Amino acid sequence: MRKWHRWLSVIFAVFLFFIAVTGLLSHLAAWSRVEPSAEAAAAAAPPPGFVCPDGWRCTPPRGDQEGLASLTGFFHHLHSGEEFGPAGEAISFASGLALLFFALSGIWMYVRMWRERARRGARARWFWN
Template identity: 65%
Template sequence: MRKWHRWLSVFFGVFMLWIAVTGVLSQVAVLWPSGAPDPAAQAAATPPPGFECPEGWRCLPPRGDTSGIRSMVGTFHHLHSGETFGPIGTTISVLSGLALVFFSISGIWLYVQMWRFRSDRKLAPRWFWK
């Protein structure tokens, strides 16, 4: 198990780093403060032509702020999911997700094996080894 864990981590480590960075960037872009007007000004704005708000609903106009880093959300999502690189990118993204599941399970498995080995040798129980 340790051999597989080591060899797969060499290959998938690069892709998982890519997925982690683009995922963080997509969230930062969404949470980035915008220069949108205050809610009272948005409520006073007129709806787009042809739009009718259903009766009993309070409708706000769509957010008009698509400048700056917020305009990159779609790009970050496509990079994150691998869609930018076509079917091969999507396949690598899915395989990287499956590899992450494998690393989680095999890492726990390896830790339990080390824990048992340590207790079988009657060594002091510790959470982490030096």
């Protein structure tokens, strides 16, 4: 298992780093949004007599965002791989599967090492060198 863990980590390290960075940027951009003022919301309100269709959420447009908030959609497309087409989406999906594999195999290897230490009668500790 260690061999698989090691080889896959070499291959997917760059992709996982890219996905982590774009995910963080996407969240930072979303958090930097500025909500429109009450006057702007009233100006963008639907005309009198307009009824929002069932199942729809009718809200006024957010307006033009500035700075990092204007890049929210772009960061999301980078993060999901959509910006690179079907190949990017496939790599993003495979990276998610690799991340699950690394988490589960890491826990499995840790438990095996823990049991081996217990079998040898070594002092029980959470972390060791």
